[in-house]
Each structure stands twice: as C-alpha cells, then as structure tokens.
Amino acid sequence: MKLKLTFDSTIGGIVLALAALILGGGCSMFPETRQRESVHNPFPQLKRVAILPFYNQSNEPTVDTNLVTEKYYAALQAVPGFEVLPVGVSKAQWLRYAMTYGEPTTGADFQSLAKLMGVEAVVVGSVTDFDAFYPPRMAMTVQWYAANDGFHTIPAGYGLPWGTDAEKQIPKRIAREAEFELARSQLATQTPTPAAVGVPSLPVESASGEYVGEFGTEFPADSADEYTGEYAAEFTEQYPGEFAGDGFVFDGDQFVNEEIAAPMPADWPDATDFIPDPPSPVRPTVIASTEPVLMHTKIYRGDDPYFTKRLADFVETGDDARSSGWQGYLKRSDDFISFCCQLHIMEMLESRGGADQSDLILRWPLSRY
Structure with a gap:
C-alpha cells in the first residue's frame, strides 16, 4: 500500500511540476498557429489581364483611385497564373481608346478594348464606399470582361468538388454563395417578362383584322x-x-x-452547372454575350471578426517586420486598401475553384528563447 501511495505521489508531483512549468512559462511552451491561404488562376483562358483605372462611386471624394488600381494590380500579379499589364500601359491604352471611340461604358465596349489591348480580359472596378477612420471601411465591386464574347459568366461554385468526398470541406460561406447564385439563375427562368408599356399583353385583333401577338407583332389572319x-x-x-x-x-x-x-x-x-463539362471533339457554337465573366462585390470593415482573422493570418505569416502587427494595417490606409484588394481577389477565386491547400504556420514567441 505504501508503494502505491508513493507511486501516486510521484505521478502527482510530475503533473504538478509540468503544470507549474507551463503556467510559469505562459504560452511560450506552445506555438502560435496560423493558416497561410493561397490561390491560383483556375482559368487558363484568362491569363493575360489588364486593369483599368478604378472609379470612385463612394461619397468620399478623397479616395485615391490610382492607389487602389496599383494595389489591385500588385495583388493580382502575385497570383500564380496571371500576367497583368502594368498600370501605366493599361491607362495609356484606355485613354487612346476613349479619344478614338469615346469612353467605354458597356460590356461590348470593354470587350472591344480588351481586343485592342491584346489581353484576354479587362478588369473594371470601382470603390463604392470608403472611410479611413476606425473602424476603416471599404466596399468594392469588380467586373471582368473577356475579349472573347463566347465566354459566359462563371458563377460562384464553378469548379468546386461538388458530389465528392471533398464537398464537405467547401467553406460554408462559399457554399451559401454558390447556392444563392444557383437560385438566382433558376428564378430568372420563372420570372415573367413585363409587358411593354402601351402594348397589349393579351392576344387581340388589330383594326385591319390581322392577328396581333403579345408584343404587338402582327401575323396573318x-x-x-x-x-x-x-x-x-x-x-x-x-x-x-x-x-x-x-x-x-x-x-x-x-x-x-x-x-x-x-x-x-x-x-x-x-x-x-458547377461542374465543368468534359472535352468535346468539336468547338461549341458561339452564343455571344456582353456580360462580365467574373464579378465580385464585397464590403470590408475593420471591426468584422472574419476580416480581422484573415488580416491577422496574412500579417503574421508574411514576416512583416513592423511591430504594430495586424492592428497597424487598420490605421494605415494604404495597407488597409492593399489587403482589401488582396482579399477581394482571393474570395473571388476561392469561390470558383482557385483555392490552394493552405499551409499551417507554427511560430513561437520571442520570449521562449
């Protein structure tokens, strides 16, 4: 019995010693864990890209759209699989087109501009809301127009592993976005077309005795x-x-x-529709479209837990030598805009099959050494 007590006491002492060592050393016994997210270009047919000068559609007249354009360029150029024209070259080509044909405003205009610039897509973006004071806020909407009018809109959820064992690993926010876009496209087929103003919506006969269709089209009696x-x-x-x-x-x-x-x-x-079709022995028939092939709209706030979590992971795994940490990004507008552009691109690509496997980064605090 004495041996048993001694053994239990020994085990208890070891446990207490370990607990004291851990508590005394704070958190230095365990590393901090961070996820390093990365993306790639999932669309080989959209490799060469030009970014047009961003528009300012917010109520803040002091937004530096040139800075936003440069930050978006830097973030997109860092994504493997993209070749982005320098901002200065894209702006010069845009001005040349505007002087010759007028400022591009429609999808067909942007497609023509993409062909003129020799790129596969042009990026048209605008800042719709901005506030530099804490909590900083920035809203962006970005549309990509392909030079080839045979390319149609790529919905959120396209290219993700639906129907496989990996489906359960799709983040909930991406699954919700994909389901929402699918529901929108389904409801579009069920929405009645409004009748033209001043035109009868029911079949009637005209004064000449000829049949008049739903939109006023005349048919032989x-x-x-x-x-x-x-x-x-x-x-x-x-x-x-x-x-x-x-x-x-x-x-x-x-x-x-x-x-x-x-x-x-x-x-x-x-x-x-989320799953790419298999290869076809013949080219598909062109159905011309002037809609953007990619579109993403989002607002970011410095007090949003989702935003700050991704910002912290980005800063802590990026070896930023500044001591202010991720909180400093919320105080510096250029850094805040830079990360908003990067997160905007990552979210757009992640929801369309462009996410890479994240890396687990372990870091021990300096107090451990």
Whole structure:
C-alpha cells in the first residue's frame, strides 16, 4: 500500500511540476498557429489581364483611385497564373481608346478594348464606399470582361468538388454563395417578362383584322388559329404519334408529358452547372454575350471578426517586420486598401475553384528563447 501511495505521489508531483512549468512559462511552451491561404488562376483562358483605372462611386471624394488600381494590380500579379499589364500601359491604352471611340461604358465596349489591348480580359472596378477612420471601411465591386464574347459568366461554385468526398470541406460561406447564385439563375427562368408599356399583353385583333401577338407583332389572319386550343387539338388528332402517342397531351394551354406534372424549362440551371463539362471533339457554337465573366462585390470593415482573422493570418505569416502587427494595417490606409484588394481577389477565386491547400504556420514567441 505504501508503494502505491508513493507511486501516486510521484505521478502527482510530475503533473504538478509540468503544470507549474507551463503556467510559469505562459504560452511560450506552445506555438502560435496560423493558416497561410493561397490561390491560383483556375482559368487558363484568362491569363493575360489588364486593369483599368478604378472609379470612385463612394461619397468620399478623397479616395485615391490610382492607389487602389496599383494595389489591385500588385495583388493580382502575385497570383500564380496571371500576367497583368502594368498600370501605366493599361491607362495609356484606355485613354487612346476613349479619344478614338469615346469612353467605354458597356460590356461590348470593354470587350472591344480588351481586343485592342491584346489581353484576354479587362478588369473594371470601382470603390463604392470608403472611410479611413476606425473602424476603416471599404466596399468594392469588380467586373471582368473577356475579349472573347463566347465566354459566359462563371458563377460562384464553378469548379468546386461538388458530389465528392471533398464537398464537405467547401467553406460554408462559399457554399451559401454558390447556392444563392444557383437560385438566382433558376428564378430568372420563372420570372415573367413585363409587358411593354402601351402594348397589349393579351392576344387581340388589330383594326385591319390581322392577328396581333403579345408584343404587338402582327401575323396573318389565317395563322391566328395556331394560337387556339382548337388548332392544337386538331394537330394531335392528325399526328397522334408525334405527341399523344408519346405520352404528351394538350392541357388547353401547352403540350405536357402525362408522366411529368411540371416539365422543367429547357434552360433550367441545376447543380451540374458547377461542374465543368468534359472535352468535346468539336468547338461549341458561339452564343455571344456582353456580360462580365467574373464579378465580385464585397464590403470590408475593420471591426468584422472574419476580416480581422484573415488580416491577422496574412500579417503574421508574411514576416512583416513592423511591430504594430495586424492592428497597424487598420490605421494605415494604404495597407488597409492593399489587403482589401488582396482579399477581394482571393474570395473571388476561392469561390470558383482557385483555392490552394493552405499551409499551417507554427511560430513561437520571442520570449521562449
């Protein structure tokens, strides 16, 4: 029994000694852990990029948009896979285009400018809100226009590992953003088109006896019966193998499949749109688009825990020799703008399959040595 007590006392002493050593040494026994996030260009077809001078759409007239443009350039040039034209070259080409054709304002204008500059995409950005005083605040909206009008908008969630074991590792904020964009595109197919002002929205006959369609388009009177249920019923009787024999019936308004209560639209977006299509032996048919291929809008605040967490990880893993730490970035406008641009680019690429595996950085405080 005495041996047992001695053994327990010895174990207890060791535990107490370790506890005293840990408490006495503070946190110096354990390293600080930080995540070093990194991204790459997930779109090889958008490698050569030009950044146009940023616009100031905020209520703060003193925003230095030239500084914002330079910071965005520096952040994007640091991402592997991008070749960014120098800011001075891009501005000169932009001014040349404006003097010849007028200042570009539409998607088609920016696409023409991209072709003139010899780049695959131009970046059009603006500062929509800014405040340099604590807590600093900056809102940005950035749109990328591709020179090739056959490139369409790349939604958030594209290229992520949906339907695989890695799906559970997708950050919740990115999954929510992807689901929101998918819902928006789905609802777009279900939103009625508003009737033109002053034009009847229901089929009527014109004074000349000709059929007038939904938007005022005139059709010959002898084709008006094509828009009635009687014609459709006759059509199914004449061609039963085309519709009725295949399970399709006319419900008084349109042909529907008896086995499907609500047929899906032909252009209905679903989750498979997030997964890139396999290679095709032939080039796809061009469907011209003037919409931006990439777009990201975000506001950053110096008192937001998400923002400060990413800022702290960025500063502590970046070997910044200044002693002020990440808090100093909130006091220096140029540093704050620099990180906002970097985070803006990282978020846009992370949500579209451009995130690399983060590195775990361990650092011991100087008091340990």
